[in-house]
Amino acid sequence: xxxxxxxxxxxxxxxxxxxxxxxxxxxxxxxxxxxxxxxxxxxxxxxxxxxxxxxxxxxxxxxxxxxxxxxxxxxxxxxxxxxxxxxxxxxxxxxxxxxxxxxxxxxxxxxxxxxxxxxxxxxxxxxxxxxxxxxxxxxxxxxxxxxxxxxxxxxxxxxxxxxxxxxxxxxxxxxxxxxxxxxxxxxxxxxxxxxxxxxxxxxxxxxxxxxxxxxxxxxxxxxxxxxxxxxxxxxxxxxxxxxxxxxxxxxxxxxxxxxxxxxxxxxxxxxxxxxxxxxxxxxxxxxxxxxxxxxxxxxxxxxxxxxxxxxxxxxxxxxxxxxxxxxxxxxxxxxxxxxxxxxxxxxxxxxxxxxxxxxxxxxxxxxxxxxxxxxxxxxxxxxxxxxxxxxxxxxxxxxxxxxxxxxxxxxxxxxxxxxxxxxxxxxxxxxxxxxxxxxxxxxxxxxxxxxxxxxxxxxxxxxxxxxxxxxxxxxxxxxxxxxxxxxxxxxxxxxxxxxxxxxxxxxxxxxxxxx
Amino acid sequence: xxxxxxxxxxxxxxxxxxxxxxxxxxxxxxxxxxxxxxxxxxxxxxxxxxxxxxxxxxxxxxxxxxxxxxxxxxxxxxxxxxxxxxxxxxxxxxxxxxxxxxxxxxxxxxxxxxxxxxxxxxxxxxxxxxxxxxxxxxxxxxxxxxxxxxxxxxxxxxxxxxxxxxxxxxxxxxxxxxxxxxxxxxxxxxxxxxxxxxxxxxxxxxxxxxxxxxxxxxxxxxxxxxxxxxxxxxxxxxxxxxxxxxxxxxxxxxxxxxxxxxxxxxxxxxxxxxxxxxxxxxxxxxxxxxxxxxxxxxxxxxxxxxxxxxxxxxxxxxxxxxxxxxxxxxxxxxxxxxxxxx
Numbered sequence: 032x033x034x035x036x037x038x039x040x041x042x043x044x045x046x047x048x049x050x051x052x053x054x055x056x057x058x059x060x061x062x063x064x065x066x067x068x069x070x071x072x073x074x075x076x077x078x079x080x081x082x083x084x085x086x087x088x089x090x091x092x093x094x095x096x097x098x099x100x101x102x103x104x105x106x107x108x109x110x111x112x113x114x115x116x117x118x119x120x121x122x123x124x125x126x127x128x129x130x131x132x133x134x135x136x137x138x139x140x141x142x143x144x145x146x147x148x149x150x151x152x153x154x155x156x157x158x159x160x161x162x163x164x165x166x167x168x169x170x171x172x173x174x175x176x177x178x179x180x181x182x183x184x185x186x187x188x189x190x191x192x193x194x195x196x197x198x199x200x201x202x203x204x205x206x207x208x209x210x211x212x213x214x215x216x217x218x219x220x221x222x223x224x225x226x227x228x229x230x231x232x233x234x235x236x237x238x239x240x241x242x243x244x245x246x247x248x249x250x251x252x253x254x255x256x257x258x259x260x261x262x263x264x265x266x267x268x269x270x271x272x273x274x275x276x277x278x279x280x281x282x283x284x285x286x287x288x289x290x291x292x293x294x295x296x297x298x299x300x301x302x303x304x305x306x307x308x309x310x311x312x313x314x315x316x317x318x319x320x321x322x323x324x325x326x327x328x329x330x331x332x333x334x335x336x337x338x339x340x341x342x343x344x345x346x347x348x349x350x351x352x353x354x355x356x357x358x359x360x361x362x363x364x365x366x367x368x369x370x371x372x373x374x375x376x377x378x379x380x381x382x383x384x385x386x387x388x389x390x391x392x393x394x395x396x397x398x399x400x401x402x403x404x405x406x407x408x409x410x411x412x413x414x415x416x417x418x419x420x421x422x423x424x425x426x427x428x429x430x431x432x433x434x435x436x437x438x439x440x441x442x443x444x445x446x447x448x449x450x451x452x453x454x455x456x457x458x459x460x461x462x463x464x465x466x467x468x469x470x471x472x473x474x475x476x477x478x479x480x481x482x483x484x485x486x487x488x489x490x491x492x493x494x495x496x497x498x499x500x501x502x503x504x505x506x507x508x509x510x511x512x513x514x515x516x517x518x519x520x521x522x523x524x525x526x527x528x529x530x531x532x533x534x535x536x537x538x539x540x541x542x543x544x545x546x
Numbered sequence: 547x548x549x550x551x552x553x554x555x556x557x558x559x560x561x562x563x564x565x566x567x568x569x570x571x572x573x574x575x576x577x578x579x580x581x582x583x584x585x586x587x588x589x590x591x592x593x594x595x596x597x598x599x600x601x602x603x604x605x606x607x608x609x610x611x612x613x614x615x616x617x618x619x620x621x622x623x624x625x626x627x628x629x630x631x632x633x634x635x636x637x638x639x640x641x642x643x644x645x646x647x648x649x650x651x652x653x654x655x656x657x658x659x660x661x662x663x664x665x666x667x668x669x670x671x672x673x674x675x676x677x678x679x680x681x682x683x684x685x686x687x688x689x690x691x692x693x694x695x696x697x698x699x700x701x702x703x704x705x706x707x708x709x710x711x712x713x714x715x716x717x718x719x720x721x722x723x724x725x726x727x728x729x730x731x732x733x734x735x736x737x738x739x740x741x742x743x744x745x746x747x748x749x750x751x752x753x754x755x756x757x758x759x760x761x762x763x764x765x766x767x768x769x770x771x772x773x774x775x776x777x778x779x780x781x782x783x784x785x786x787x788x789x790x791x792x793x794x795x796x797x798x799x800x801x802x803x804x805x806x807x808x809x810x811x812x813x814x815x816x817x818x819x820x821x822x823x824x825x826x827x828x829x830x831x832x833x834x835x836x837x838x839x840x841x842x843x844x845x846x847x848x849x850x851x852x853x854x855x856x857x858x859x860x861x862x863x864x865x866x867x868x869x870x871x872x873x874x875x876x877x878x879x880x881x882x883x884x885x886x887x888x
Contacts, residue, residue, distance in 0.1 A: 121773030136771050138764035140575065140831035141757070149757055150773045158752040183571035200772075 049112050051076045051239050052097065052128070052208050057106035059092050066092040068263045069106070074208060074239040079230060081250045081271070082243050083283055084260035085477035090243055093260065094210055097241075098130045099123030110207075127207035131197045131214060139186030139193075144168035146185050147200045171203045175229050191222040198229060202238070209233060210241045215249055227253050245477075247276060259283055280478060304328045307497045308380065308466050310349060313358035318344025322358070322523045324516060326466055326497035331488060333512020333529060334501040335541050341521040342501045343385055346470045349499070350382035351375030362465075376409060379465030383455050383472060385501070387448070391455045394444025398434065399425040401443040402457045409462060428457035432487065449480020456487070467491065468499045473507065485511050505537050517541055578825030578876055579837035585823075585869070586844050593851045604729030606850060611732065612721075614846040615739040616641065616794040616801065620817040621824070621838040622746045623790025626783040628821055629750070630762040631830025632680060632687035634784060636672060636694030638813035640791030642806070643702040644669045645798050648717075649710035649805025658716040666792040672698050673788020677781035691784075695814070698791075702807035709806040712799055720800035735797045742790065746835040755779060763830025819866055820845045823873050844869070 050073040059067040067089045074080050082090050095101035097108060099117030107114055110126055117123040120130070137146045148164040168181040177195055185193060194214060201209055211230075215223050230240055230253055242254055250257065251271060259266040259282045266282050304327035313322040319341040326332055336342045347353040349360065351369035359366050362378055369375045372382065384390035393401055402425040407416055416424070422439060429437050432453040434446075443454050452472055459467060469488070473481040488511050492498050500511050508515055509529045516526045517540045525540060593601040611618075620637045627634045644665040651661040672694050679690035712718065720738070724731040750756035758779045761769035770776045799805050824841025826833025845866065852862050 119773075120771050124773055136765070136768040138761050138768055138772075138831070140764040141760055142572070145757060149761060150754075159754055159757055160752075180568060180571065183568070184574060187571040187574065 048075070050074060051111060053109045054093070054097060055107050055109070057093070057096055057108070058104050059096060059101060060104050065263050067096065070260065070263070070265045072097075072258055072265070073268070074241065076207070076237045076239050077234055078255045079234055079240045079242050079253050081254035081257040082241060082260065083250065083257055083279065084266075085283055085479060088260040088283070089263040090260060091212070092263070094130065094212055094241070094243065097123070097208070098128055098210055124204065127205055128210070129201035129204065129206045129208070130210035130212065131194065131201050132212050137185055137193060137197055137200070139184070141185060142182055143172075143179055143185050143188075143196055144181035146196055147171060147181070147203050151204060167203075168199070171199050175199055175202070175232075190217045191219070191225075194218065195225070195229070198226075202233065206233075206238055208239045208241065210243075212243045213245070214242070215244055215246060223249065247279070251276070283478065304330055307363060308349070309361045311359050311361075313345075313348050313360070314356040315344055315348035315353050315358075316356055318521055319348055320521045322348070324349070324499075324523065324526070326499060328497055329492050329495045330514070331492045331498040331500055331512050332526075333508035333515040334499060334518060335505055335508045335515050335537055336518030337503075337541060340518040340541075342518055343470055344521070345518065345523075346382060346468045346499065346501055349466075350380055350468050352382060376405070376462055376464075379463075380468070381459040381462055381464040381466070382468045383459055383470060385471035385474060387451055387455065387474075392443050392451045395442055397440045398429065398443050398446070398454055399439040401454050402428055402461060405458050406461045424461060425457075428461060432457055433483065447477070447480070449476035449484070452476055452480070452484060453487075456484070460491075464496065466497045466499070468501075470501045471503065472500070473502060473504070481507075505534050505541065509534060509537060575832045576825070576834070578827075578873065579834050579840065580825075581873070581876055582824050582837060582840045582844060586840055586847065589844065589847045589851065593847070593854070597854055601851070601854065604731075608729075608731045608736075610843060610846045610850060611736040611739070612801075613849075614842050615733075615735040616797040617813065617817060617820065617845065618739040618839065618842045619742050619790050619794040619797060620813065621820045621842050622742050622835055623787035623794075624814075624817050624821050625746065625824075625826055625833065625835045625838045626750070626759060627687070627787045628818075628826050628828060629759050629830055629833055630780060630783050631766070632780070632783065633691060633818070633828075634673075634676065634694070634787045635688065635691040635814050636676060636698055637787060637791045637794070637817055638810035638815075639695045639698035639702065640669045640672050640788055641794040641798055641813065642809040642811075643672070643698040643705070644792040644795030645809055646702045646705045646710060646805035646807045648796060648799055649712050650705050652712060652714045652717065653710050658714055662796060665796055666789055669788040669790070669792025669795065670785050671788065673785040673791070674781065676788070677784030680784065681777050681780045694788075699807075706805070706807060709804050711804045713803075717796075717800050718803065720797070721803075735800055738793070738797065742793065743835060743839050750835055755782070759783060760831055763827075763832070765831075816845065816866075819870055822877075823866075823869055825873075825877075827877055 052074040054070065054072040057067050057070045057072070058065060070089065070093065072093060082093060084090050092101065096103055099120045099122050102116075108117075109115065110128070115126060117126070138149075141149070142161075142165075144161070144165040144167075147168040165181045172179050172181065175195070175198070177199065179188070179192060179196065185196060188196070194217075198209075198211075214226060218226065230242070234240060242250070244250055254271045256268060257271050257274065257279070258268045259279070261283060269279075306325045307328045308326040310322060310324045313324075314320050322341075322345055324332065324345070334342055334345065344353065348355055349369070351372045351374055354370075360369055361367065362380070367378055369378070369380065375381070388394070393404070396404075399421060403416065403421045406424070410416065425439050428434070429439065434450050434453045434457065436446075443451060446454065456472070473484050476484075485507065488498055488500060492513075500508065502508050509532055512529045514526055515529050515532060515537065516523050517537070518524070519541065590602055620641065624634055624637060647668050648661050648665040651664060652658060656664075675697070676687075676690045676694040679685040679693070680687050720734045723734055725733075750759060758769060758774045758776070761772065761774055762776055762779060766776060798809060802809075820841035821833070821838045822828060822841070823844050824833070824837030824839070826837055848865050849862055852859060852865075
């Protein structure tokens, strides 16, 4: 569903009109590297503008530069034709540039009203008045068509509601430029629709909105224009509706998109590969009930399902992370009890969490340590690997997975998302596993790294590994998986060969409640 | 506050909710403080029943406030610090330092009108030092205030190694003057301590500064992005805590009639315990200064009960330890629930 093509700017704004916000020749350096190199960027009132680029293209640096979180090393920022220099985000806010980040930057312990009004609240005789703040907050929420109790504590609401409150705060001042950085990554479809309704309203009232998202569908649905960055440089500015998706991706990647290598798939008449892991009647509350799965040797089983369908619960039940209420898991035919991740690892079953930062990468430790950690843990304290051996092991994985930068001593937290994911994979692969359970391994990473990881999964399977590949992107599940297990409301409703499916038919199965 | 006023015309929350849910989503943070009130009442009623009517008397209850006035003032100062997610270990030493400083000053003939402000300034200065270490040099509050603890204790011994008696009537008046109402009485020290509680409650709830204290405890980075003056507020809470340490030094000097450099060893831990029992989360952002008043009263009541029963004072520590444990579990449960709801 796309918005009818509309004139990008009003006619009178089109020619000779000056942009509301303009960045010219912007350069930001971190040490020797230029995170932003001579970039120009313009926003006009009443438009939704998208900023696209791979991870490391300079998107967040640009956002920081216009919201006052970072100073320019060269170049100028003008607002309404006047040059501005923001020392702090607060200065930028006062000038009318507000931002809402992916991680909600609000105060969970205070009321919704205070979160909207604090720092600029109405006072009565010098005192902060809860009553006036609530009244004003209620008005602002009503303007957005939101029914949220302003007196309630923010932390008691869902992430989506908190995000809407963050937007309410952003627009409660005279906002002229609103920056939304990955605002939809934790929202479901209805919530995204609600957000888009609000974005359209703000656009029609003349606010310039910078919408940054890696969901191409959403960019095409809501954005008027798009600016593409690559490696810190300006690539171009385009009218969204005139730019084909494939072209957009090319511009972001700066090369022909390396195609996903087609894997040889087992056809129906070939003898099936022996089953390595089989699960029968697996119950693990909350999330998954009565699940049957088989993972063949050298097979990739894709898992498709909506958020909350039990994708993660299934992965955790199979890898000893969560407790089984009932059901039986067999490895090579013999029943095993996977009562802890440690036990699962010793049986060759490893898990990579969907939550890369909280349950995976140890950001302050080096790439070397991140890779060798699990192997060392498996060996135990008394069989410590020699440093040279560790280095050798880590180096071989960095090369095998093309981790960039290939610097073993760099803190893993400073790598891009895609490379962090590869470090995690290296950690798991160093354990010489037989079953790899990957929960959203490509979430939030750039297109290039995504394809690399997909290819890697294929290669691993070709080498005899069993892989369970969970992803919210149906296309990816179909491409990577030999078979696809479809989850709905905590149950595996069907497991089908992916060669029989298209994205549309898979979508129908994932979504339809009954057929 | 004005919650009951707005309740009647409140809008529905984002999903249909019962009255209880609405109340919990607004005032859920008060649960640990309510629990403290319940425990206080249970203690009082229990002691009354056990001691057959000798406990809840005007005399004991009046003495409760009198005996714990200095602890109450320390707890109020600490509440500010703990609400920002920090900690101040120096308050016991600061109280000893300012106490002995004041006693020395008046003993050497400095007028009370100068000695008292000097005590308050001395406490605030230690607080300022800790605040600057925490804010400007990014030192862990635990370490910064530990440095403050040693510094203040050392300074106390520099002032005097021995106890110094205080005979100035202006200071003793704080303790000895009793405003009576029948059997009930209150001393100026008690009034001062209650005024500090009231003042702190007003500051925390009705001023931009106070809301910033809560905001920092909620998420310091967010508070900064909201344009709140985080740096100034963070330094200020330690200055307030130091100031309260100085005031507690004055109250303790009046109470004991002397300054003594070994006073208040471990009192910072009593004050922290009182704040936590009163329902303030050690991670910051949630809690009430009135809760700290309750916490101090719980603390004082246990102490009184034990001396009534003639039991060993070590039982005091065991009971307080058990209560703390209970409260930390209650708080964990509350935090866990609010995380689950998201």
